[in-house]
Amino acid sequence: MQTVSCPGCGAAVVFRSHAxxxxxxxxxxxxxxxxxxSVKDFGKMSAVLEDxxxxxxxxxxxxxxxxxxxxGRIQLRYAAGMWNEWYLLFEDGSAAWLGDSxxxxxxxxxKTASNKLPAFADIVVAQxxxxxxxxYLAAEVRIADCIGGQGELPFKVGPGWQAKLAxxxxxxxxxxxxxxxxVQASDDSKVDQPALYIGKAVTLSxxxxxxxxxxxxxxxxxxxxxxxxxxxxxxxxGSNMDYLxxxxxxxxxSRCHSQLDSSGTVAQVLASADRMSKLNTTLELGAKATIxxxxxxxxxxxxxxxxxxxxxxxxxxxxxxxxFLWLIETNQGWAKSQVLxxxxxxxxxxxxxxxxxxxxxxxxxQAKVIYAAGAFNWRVVVGDSLKAIEFGNGIRKLAAxxxxxxxxxxxxxxxxxxxxxxxxxxxxxxxxxGKFANAEETIATLSPQFIFWxxxxxxIPLLSDFESNWWVVGLGVAAIYYPxxxxxxxxxxxE
Ligand SMILES: [Zn+2]
Ligand SMILES: [Zn+2]
Numbered sequence: 341m342q343t344v345s346c347p348g349c350g351a352a353v354v355f356r357s358h359a360x361x362x363x364x365x366x367x368x369x370x371x372x373x374x375x376x377x378s379v380k381d382f383g384k385m386s387a388v389l390e391d392x393x394x395x396x397x398x399x400x401x402x403x404x405x406x407x408x409x410x411x412g413r414i415q416l417r418y419a420a421g422m423w424n425e426w427y428l429l430f431e432d433g434s435a436a437w438l439g440d441s442x443x444x445x446x447x448x449x450x451k452t453a454s455n456k457l458p459a460f461a462d463i464v465v466a467q468x469x470x471x472x473x474x475x476y477l478a479a480e481v482r483i484a485d486c487i488g489g490q491g492e493l494p495f496k497v498g499p500g501w502q503a504k505l506a507x508x509x510x511x512x513x514x515x516x517x518x519x520x521x522x523v524q525a526s527d528d529s530k531v532d533q534p535a536l537y538i539g540k541a542v543t544l545s546x547x548x549x550x551x552x553x554x555x556x557x558x559x560x561x562x563x564x565x566x567x568x569x570x571x572x573x574x575x576x577x578g579s580n581m582d583y584l585x586x587x588x589x590x591x592x593x594s595r596c597h598s599q600l601d602s603s604g605t606v607a608q609v610l611a612s613a614d615r616m617s618k619l620n621t622t623l624e625l626g627a628k629a630t631i632x633x634x635x636x637x638x639x640x641x642x643x644x645x646x647x648x649x650x651x652x653x654x655x656x657x658x659x660x661x662x663x664f665l666w667l668i669e670t671n672q673g674w675a676k677s678q679v680l681x682x683x684x685x686x687x688x689x690x691x692x693x694x695x696x697x698x699x700x701x702x703x704x705x706q707a708k709v710i711y712a713a714g715a716f717n718w719r720v721v722v723g724d725s726l727k728a729i730e731f732g733n734g735i736r737k738l739a740a741x742x743x744x745x746x747x748x749x750x751x752x753x754x755x756x757x758x759x760x761x762x763x764x765x766x767x768x769x770x771x772x773x774g775k776f777a778n779a780e781e782t783i784a785t786l787s788p789q790f791i792f793w794x795x796x797x798x799x800i801p802l803l804s805d806f807e808s809n810w811w812v813v814g815l816g817v818a819a820i821y822y823p824x825x826x827x828x829x830x831x832x833x834x835e
Contacts, residue, residue: 346370347381356411357429360492363412371489371498386499388415388424388488389604392566392586393440394544394552395426397491401547403447407431410438412491416503418484419745420719421589422603427493435494437537438547439516442587442717443567443663444681446507446514447547448539457533460519463506466742468687472538475687476508476515480746495521512540512682541681558586567660569637572607574598581714582626582639584658588715592640592722594618594625597713599721611721619643619711621653622669627767634662636763640714646705646728656716664717667760668752674760675737677752684731684738684749692731692738694751699731699738707741 342355348370353363355374363372364385371382399410412427423441430436439446451472458469465478486501504519518535544552558566566586573580577596589603595618599611627638640656652670659665666677686692690701708725726743737752761768 342374344372344374344379346372347379348372348384355492356409357435357492357494358433359435359494360412361494362496363492364489366490373496382496383498385490386488388413388490389422390562391415391422391424391603392558392562392564393424394554394558394566395424395438395440395549396551396553399549399551401428401544401549403428403430403436403542403547408436410491412493413489414486414493414497414503415488415490416484417487418482420482421601422487423484427491436539438542442589445542445544445547446516446539447542448514448516448537451536451538453533453536457517457536460504460506460517460522460534463517465745466688466740466747469508471508471515471517472536474510474513476510476513477683477686477747478506479509479683480507481505482745506534509683511685513538514540562586569639569658569660572600572602574600575607576600576609576612582637583715584639584717587658588639588717590717590719591715592712592720594713597722602715618713621655622768623655623667623764624767625714627764629657629763629765629767631657631659631665631763632662634659636662636665638714640712640716640720642712642720643710644707645710646707648705651710656714666750666752667755674755674757675752676755677739677750680749680751686731686740692740694738697733699733699736702730702732702737704729 343352344355345351346353346365346368348365349368351365351367353365353372355363361374362382363374364370365372369384369387371385373380373382395410397410397413401408408428408430410426411429414425416423416425421442423439426438426440428436428438434449436447436449439448454472455470457471460481463469463478463481465481467478468475469478482505484503484505486497486499486503489497502520504522506517506519508515508517516537518537522532522534555565562585564570564585567584569582570585571580571582572591574593574596576598577593579593579595581591581594583591583602585602589601591600591602591607592598593600596612598609600607601610621641621643623638623641625638625641629636636657636659638655639658641653643651643653645651650671652668655667655669657665657667664679668675668677684692684694684699692699705728706725707728709720709722712720712722726741729740729742731738735754739750739752741748741750
């Protein structure tokens with residue numbers, strides 16, 4: 341341990357690790373660089389943004405039987421959100437990184453590569469790479485901006501510093517290649533190797549964490565509880581919607597469909613949406629269910645379609661005790677699905693293996709988001725399309741969803757319609773015949789509603805300009821909507 345005086349304010353700045361080259365003064369945020377025999381002022385570091393993480397500098401835990409302390413942190417932002425890299429110091433002086441992204445954690449330590457590692461530009465998501473003796477699947481590539489730092493760190497970072505990262509998976513094994521410092525020489529043979537970090541997906545409880553920030557501390561600094569369903573007002577239209585502070589940074593307003601970023605203390609509009617009709621769904625945003633004795637609420641929903649224009653609905657449910665769960669409603673029935681932290685092994689063949697069970701390939705198709713509303717733990721954009729590959733073993737299905745930046749795996753099992761009724765009780769809009777509202781929906785059946793909303797939106801200026809004439813507009817809308825509803829293709833509840 342080494343204590344120096346902050347060149348900015350004179351306060352004591354402690355370097356606990358020999359490997360640390362910089363530390364951020366906790367009083368004046370000056371970045372203090374440690375040289376062999378001097379201390380330099382490297383300018384001010386931006387304060388970290390409140391992000392509801394339970395971790396903090398000073399938290400401690402145990403990994404592989406060895407105790408560690410959290411001594412530093414960098415906060416990074418990329419297109420789909422924000423995450424932390426926490427710098428850990430073990431009692432034996434070695435170091436590790438704990439990635440902390442919306443409640444998902446990975447612990448890695450730096451290793452020396454034995455073989456030549458791929459160049460950043462050559463990495464293709466979902467392709468297989470031999471690294472450190474294992475076949476890893478490229479899971480994610482991203483370029484992120486450092487937006488803040490705290491404590492001590494083993495390299496120089498500051499405003500404008502960019503991280504270029506590629507994550508790889510093999511089952512629960514996790515690996516990161518860090519290209520942030522790689523210099524691309526004109527001669528290809530001179531390209532530096534990226535830094536290599538190897539580890540695994542972990543949970544806070546398996547790391548036996550102590551001195552975490554508790555709910556009240558997070559509430560005191562963020563104004564909200566982490567992971568507790570909370571309302572925010574859409575900055576674009578003022579309507580109220582639910583999200584989960586610290587877990588679902590991406591919110592799509594269910595009324596005006598603006599894309600919002602709720603990662604800060606005030607929600608910000610990322611993009612306003614084209615006018616879009618609100619689509620009817622069997623289950624609605626906010627609907628509550630009791631599943632395996634846990635209370636869940638629907639916080640996000642989206643409709644997607646495949647190459648053959650078959651439409652299905654996906655509902656994102658959240659339980660404070662049990663976390664996230666997806667319900668998927670297709671014209672074949674219902675399924676529940678969970679995103680996997682431990683990945684199946686798959687090498688582009690006709691089968692994937694999970695927990696020693698083989699899943700045969702069933703289908704491959706493009707899945708395009710045609711409607712989304714509510715809160716999500718990743719960026720959902722209407723119009724975005726990704727490749728989906730499904731594998732089956734009996735009634736269980738594995739699905740890989742592959743975009744240019746990322747692959748995710750989920751495991752689903754069918755759920756009987758009666759079970760859905762039992763879970764949601766009165767929250768289901770089943771029609772008189774007892775069939776679910778949109779069990780066999782196609783886009784065409786939505787046209788009456790679409791016309792209605794289009795008219796209503798177009799009428800809004802009229803309404804505000806000629807308040808006394810609102811009923812004329814209302815009649816006009818009704819005159820067009822009702823015939824369309826009755827004469828059109830079987831609408832909701834018409835049977
Ligand atoms: Zn200072
Ligand atoms: Zn809105």
